[in-house]
Amino acid sequence: MAPAANRLQSRLAAGSRRLQLSALPIAQCAVAAGLAWFVASDVIGHARPFFAPIAAVISLGVSLGSRLRRVAELVVGVSLGVLIGDLLISVIGSGTWQIMLVVALAMAAAVFTDGATLLVAQAGASAVLVATLLPPGGAGGFDRCIDALIGGALGLLVAAVLPSDPVAPVRRESRTLLDELAAVLSDTAAALRKRDAEAASAALARARASQPLIDELRAALRGGHEVTRVSPMLRRHRRVLRPYEELAKRADYAMRNTRVLVRRTYTALCDDEPAAPELADVLSELATAVRAITAQLGRDGDRVLAREPVIDVVRHARALAGTFEPGPSEVVIVAQARSIALDLLQATGMSRPEALAAMRGDPDED
The missing domain is CATH 1.20.120 (Four Helix Bundle (Hemerythrin (Met), subunit A))
Incomplete structure (x- = not known):
């Protein structure tokens, strides 16, 4: 029993250290997500602005990295996916082959534009959301681009106001x-x-x-x-x-x-x-x-x-x-x-x- 108890204690201690190291980034993501939803929903007036908190969390991440580049990739990726998805779905409708076509075209455009992993992934994910959740031909596509921009900007703002220790x-x-x-x-x-x-x-x-x-x-x-x-x-x-x-x-x-x-x-x-x-x-x-x-x-x-x-x-x-x-x-x-x-x-x-x-x-x- 003693070795098992020691292993459990060691794992708990390691988990506690990881949580301690990630406490501030987690708090940044939580605050940015809440603020992004509030601004997009209550201030701007968008209905169900789910892209805003998603963009805020992705732009921050749990660890430090190239946040400025990630925000740009996020906004461009969402915009490409939404634009292509909204245009095509309004013409060809929704369904299995339509989703396949929209995702393939959105990701191909993202690869052609930049090729960054986040940009390509967001273009594909956004195309899926447009094809399955948003009504075709409406103003939702443009609203989602604005939501992504709001989330990314607020993510950077929170990183500036509640900064992590850089050293x-x-x-x-x-x-x-x-x-x-x-x-x-x-x-x-x-x-x-x-x-x-x-x-x-x-x-x-x-x-x-x-x-x-x-x-x-x-x-x-x-x-x-x-x-x-x-x-x-x-x-x-x-x-x-x-x-x-x-x-x-x-x-x-x-x-x-x-x-x-x-x-x-x-x-x-x-x-x-x-x-x-x-x-x-x-x-x-x-x-x-x-x-x-x-x-x-x-x-x-x-x-x-x-x-x-x-x-x-x-x-x-x-x-x-x-x-x-x-x-x-x-x-x-x-x-x-x-x-x-x-x-x-x-x-x-x-x-x-x-x-x-x-x-x-x-x-x-x-």
């Missing part, structure tokens, strides 16, 4: 990506230390599976920038997001270099090539340096305090290189460790020349 999701995704990078480096160090090819293979698979984390960080950045564009109150956060753009780019490069490093480690272990035990220590220190950057996210100093652990790794690797004659795999591992260190220093805000100078130990470049 918190970016910081959260950055931590997740850096934690994964540190974990891969730690796993590789352990595999190298134990000369365990299977562990190295698992680390390589983990590194190769990291691309979604990079994509999620970039999506969070796009969403954060969009919030600062839509909401005047949060435009000051643009300067906060700017360093995270460089962090995302450099973390991506660091993960790519890590994949090369892990693949070479795996090859060396499979081929029983020699590898200095101290190399595992270098990789462990590199993982610790990544965690130091993670610990500085959101703090004053803009990750400057995390630079010294990275430079220490470079010093250790340089000192190690002078103690033995490296083999082919050892050369690659050391070179990739240096490349990762360069990426990490640039992730802390240093330019490439500054980072290279720091790695060389030039005293004038801190």
